[in-house]
Amino acid sequence: MRYSKTLIPTLKETPAEAEVASHRLLLRAGFIRKLTAGIYTYLPMGLAAVRKVEQIVREEMNKAGAQELLMPMVQPTDLWRETGRYEKYGPELLRFHDRHNRESCLGPTHEEVITDLARREIRSYRDLPINLYQIQTKFRDEIRPRFGLMRGREFIMKDAYSFDVDDIAATKSYEIMYEAYKSIFTRCGLEFRAVEADSGSIGGSSSHEFMVLADTGEDTLVICSACDYAANSEKASVAAAAIDESEMLPLEKVETPGKRKVSAVCEFMAIKPSELVKTMVFKTDDETVAVLVRGDREVQEVKLKNLLGVADVDMADDKEVFDATGVPTGYLGPVGITVKLLVDQEVAAMKNFVVGGNEKNFHMINVNIGRDFEAAEVADLRQISPEDPCPICGGKLNLKEGIEIGHVFKLGTGYSKSMNAVYQTKDGKDQHMVMGTYGIGISRIVAAAIEQNHDENGMIFPMPLAPVQVVLLNLGLKDQQITDVAESLYKEMQEKGVEVLIDDRDERPGFKFKDADLLGIPLRITVGKSLTKNGVVELRHRKDGITEELAPENVTARVLEIIQSAING
C-alpha cells in the first residue's frame, strides 16, 4: 500500500460532532466519514480494520462448526407479523413499501428470515444440530445514534443462529458459541468480560453479553470483587438483605411541612435515607403500580418490566401520580392506597421505616409491612449500588462501564413455534426446533478497540486488528540511497506477507510522524538520516515508543518475529 495513492484524509483538527475518543480518532485518522446521522462510509483504512475483525470472527465461527451464509437485507414484513415482532420491535424497524405496495423492512436482525429458511429446508433430526451465520450490514433506526461507530443506525454485525433437537442439545450449542466468543475477543486483543444479561425484546431464557470495559460504555456492569459473578446492571441481582428483627413500634403520623424530597425529609427528621422508603409510581400499557424501594436506592426499570411481563414501563409524572392516588408527589406512601404495591426485597426486610403520609405535608414513621400495608409482590427491583453484597459469594460488588460487543441468547422455541419450524424425530413425530441466537458487533469492535487503546497522539491498534501491521516512512524521497532502501524493504516485507503502508508522500518528516502515530499502526520503520549517517533504520513500537535500530537487512526478520508473537501470543 502506498500512502501517496491511498485515500487517508487525516485531520489536524477534531470535527465538532465527535465526543468520544474512538469517534474523534476514526474521523481524524481518515477511517470513516459520515454520510448522515448514524451512517458512515468506511474509507480504506477503516475498512481494513473491519476486515481484520471479520476474518477473526469467520475463522473462529468456522472452527466452532458454524456455516457462513448471507441473507437478504430487505425482508417482507409478513414474516415479522408471524412472530409478532412487527408490533413489538417498534419504530427501530424501518418499514417501507415497494412499487407493488408490498410492505418490506430493512433487517435489524434475522431470526425471522433464518427460521423461515430452517422450516423450509430442515426436516429431520438428522439435519441437526446446525449453526448458520452471516456477516452483514444491519439497519436499526435508532432513536439516538451517537458516538460514531459505537451506535450507528447502519452497522456491521455477525449474527449466528443455532437449531437443535432439544434443550440439552441447544445448551451445548450455546456453550460452544460462548467459548468461540471468548476466543474471538481474546484474539482481537480486547480486555473483556462476559456478563449475565437481560434478554430484552428478542425473548428467550438465558443470555450473556460480552463487554469491553471502557469509561465511555453505554452499559453498566456489576462485577463481584471476590468471585466470578458479573452481570449487566439491568439484570444483576443482589444478596437478600438481613431481616431486621426489631420490635414493631406504634405507627405515627408526623408533620413534615414542605419536605418532599428524600434528602429534605431525612434532614428534617434527622434520619438516614436508608431508614426511609420511597414510593415510586410507574405506568404500563394497562396498569399503574407503585414500587417501594429504600430511600437511597433506585428502581431498576428492566427488572420491573420483567416482573410485570410488559414491554414498557414509564415513571408517572406528578399529575399521573395524583390522578392514580390522590396524593401529591413527595408525600406518597403505601399505607392505605389502592394501587398495586410491589415491594423491593430489601424493603421487605426492614422494620419501623418512614414513608409518605398520603397527605400533603405529612409522613408516617414506624411503618411495618404486613401490619400497616400488604405487598402485592416482593421482588428484587432495585438498581445495584456499589458495595452491595454479591448474590453468589456475598463479596462486594463493583460497578463498571462497558461496551457491548457480543451477545449470546438461548431462544428456546419461541420463534420455531410462532413460525412452525419443525423437524421429524426418530419416531416420526414433528417437534419444534430449539434455537439460539448469537451476535457480534463487528464495526463496534473497531470502535471499542480504539476506546481501549489510544493516547493523546492517536490510536494504538492491537496487532491483530491493525489495518496494516507496519508503516514505513521514507524521509528522503530525494535521496537515492534512502529511497532505495525504503523501497527494497517495502518489497521484501510484502513478499514475506507483512502488511505494510509505505509513506512515500512528499511531506516533511514531522508530518509523517504525526500521521503514523494518529493511524495507530503498531510498527513504524523510519528510513532517513540515520541510514546515511550510521547505516541503520529505526523500528519503533507505537504502543510503548520503544525504538530499535537495525541494519536494513535485519529488519524484515525482526518485523516478522514481532508480528508472530503478537498474533499468536
Next chain:
RNA sequence: CGGGGCAUAGCGCAGCCUGGUAGCGCGCCUGCCUUGGGAGCAGGAAGCCGGAGGUUCGAAUCCUCCUGUCCCGACCA
C-alpha cells in the same frame, strides 16, 4: 418523544447583540524555500451565510415557520 445547543469556504470558528463591501486559522492550488515531530515567504481558488416566508430602501444579522445536526434524558440483539 421531552429538554438544551448549533447550522457562515473542505475542517475548526469569528461576524449577529447595535441591519449597510463576508472574515480568521487550518486545509487546497502555484512558485520559491525547507526536510527527523503537523516549517517559512509570496501569490491564488473557493461561500445561495441550512431552507421558506416576513419586516426593511437594504437582512448572515431582526421576526415566524420548517429542515438538518449534536448533546442530556427516555430507548436499545
